Amino acid sequence: MPMVNIAGKEVEVDEEGYLVDLSQWNEDIAKYMAVEEKVDLTDSHWEVVNFLREYYAEYQIAPAVRVLTKAIGKKLGPEKGNNKYLYELFPYGPAKQACKIAGLPKPTGCI
């Protein structure tokens, strides 16, 4: 697996750039991943990233899309609690792109 140097720290990522050792994650890594994904990180993005990390810490999996939209709706207002808003933030798909920035493993399956 390739190694990349992010803010002076050597970290291992997989073929698609997902972090291999989740415990290495920090905000510099999130910013690096966001640049790779051509996502301009705003406070709204951070709300999503932080929620993903909290959820993962509790359940060892990324939240279902519906769980995520509902949580964001509660935090940022009901007009933002929908799939469309999340796709505006993360155009390639919140489940995969936001997980990468948050240092979570890529969810795979029939999705």
Add this chain to the structure above:
Amino acid sequence: MAVAEFDIPEMKDDIEIPKLREGVMSHIKSFPAPKSVQDFMGYPHELGEDWKERAIDKMGDLLGKYRSLKVFLDACVHCGACTDKCHYYLGTSDPKNMPVARQDLMRQVYRRYFTTAGKLFPKLVGAKDLTKEILDDWYSYYHQCSECRRCSVYCPYGIDTAEITMAGREILNHVGMGQKYSNEILGKVQKIGNNLGLPGPALIDTLEGLEEDIEADTGVPVKMPIDVKGAEVLLITPSADFFSEPHVESLIGYAKVFHAAGINWTLSTHAAEAGNFGLFNGNYETMRKVAMRIRDAALELGVKRIVVGECGHAWRVAYSFWNTLTGIGYGGNDPFSIELQKQLDPTYPQPQHICELTNDLIKSGRIKVDPSMNDDLIVTYHDSCNVARASRMGTEPGGQFTIPRELIKSVVNNFHNMADDTIYEATYCCGGGGGVLTDDLMEVRVKGALPRATALNNVVKEYQVNFMATICAICKAQFTKVLPKYGFDMSMVGGVHQLVSKAIKLD
């Protein structure tokens, strides 16, 4: 996402046979499975010195086990009937994506090592020694086949290229060239209970959230029970139904159907997955292990019926193979089968497809629907390949085509079929089935969706269709991802029970 750039094929008025462009897809290489994944599956993770012997031995093993494979490799007369039938050929124009050429990748090696003529006069019969280049071709082109079996419909000998692809992948696994996507998922389903890897607490949290949503939306406390002993129905559905949009809308639909009909049902954390990627890899033992979870859950929970949600290849495995794999189904009279058959209710099909269940409930008047609730939609239906060509539904031949359509027409007022040569048994694959639904194969997926996108575009133009329903988690995920490349909105795609969900009366 770092996906290599590629040209999106031009969508024309009709599905056209492209001019050959040799080798244009030879660069495709799905990510290889790493050591940890291959270790769990019992496969090597890299080529050893003896890889060639291992490959030939495995081919011999499969030829001995599966008479079909030998017949398919022997029977082809190169008539050409299949050449323009594969969506991947039509979308990529690479001649190695013609079904006959895909078969020949293995046939050339088979002839060299397993036929007299090929051993003595290889050049005369197109027989070739197995080389690393050929093995690499297998890895590339056996992951550009979705095992959809459309070609087999047109083959005068009934040669099923899917069987050859499956054998090819099984041999590749045995020499240490596994595919990351499928094998990682096969690990998750066996370790955690579903393809996505949703642990029990996450699943329960997700279902509770959905119950809140439904009640907020309808005012009715529709439940999503899980691990309930003594429930009548065990619902086996793809884990994408818990996780993704639009899949979750169908899950909500199933829950509303059970609620409205007063059927006591349950999901299972142990078997929270209908999908069975063991089929894709052509490994009977893996397929059996994955299927056994469902038998275990059914016995543990003491259910009387097993119902399968909207998942294409799961329904093939359930309808066609569960009987001999796990003893669920008709006719088994061995002690293994009898144990479960005693428990299951013989007045229902075992297993039963959710579409058949819902359709029967609507026809018998046990649940009521108001199709005008879907009057904003003009609907078409995409037949999923494994349902269409590898299974059945209900009691009549062709039930797998008529039952989902009957059900749709009872919950919507506007329905139009796509062109005849793109539906029923001639249906085009979504382009993402059979272990291809991964980002590293995005070029294959986008190009392979061209025929279906073209057929859809024609009903959009003619009838203003704005919704394509389907009963497969892979189709839903694939279409929402790739149809936007052809100018369609991702919200145009959804499940049949997504339509039921809107029309059903809950009071």
